[in-house]
Amino acid sequence: MIFTWSIPLLILACLSILLWxxxxxxxxxxxxxxxxxxxxxFLLVLITPVIxxxxxxxxxxGYVSTDKRRFSxxxxxx
Numbered sequence: 726m727i728f729t730w731s732i733p734l735l736i737l738a739c740l741s742i743l744l745w746x747x748x749x750x751x752x753x754x755x756x757x758x759x760x761x762x763x764x765x766x767f768l769l770v771l772i773t774p775v776i777x778x779x780x781x782x783x784x785x786x787g788y789v790s791t792d793k794r795r796f797s798x799x800x801x802x803x
Contacts (some may be wrong), residue, residue: 741775748778755789764788 737769757763766788770777 743782744778745770745774748781751785752781756792757788758790759788 749767752763752767752770756765757766766777766781766785770781
């Protein structure tokens, strides 16, 4: 009876850690409109991992720029 909750708790813990890492990676890869927001979201996710990640993914659309990066190399052939 002691171990009946072990597996669900282990799965929940693994999913929480996965969500946390996904949020951190997404914050680093996203192009924010204001660089300060990137730092604030990063702190929010570090201080409150699960709740902060959920808040970040819910609010992300208003703070992240949707402009695609363009590859425009400038070669100087001198």
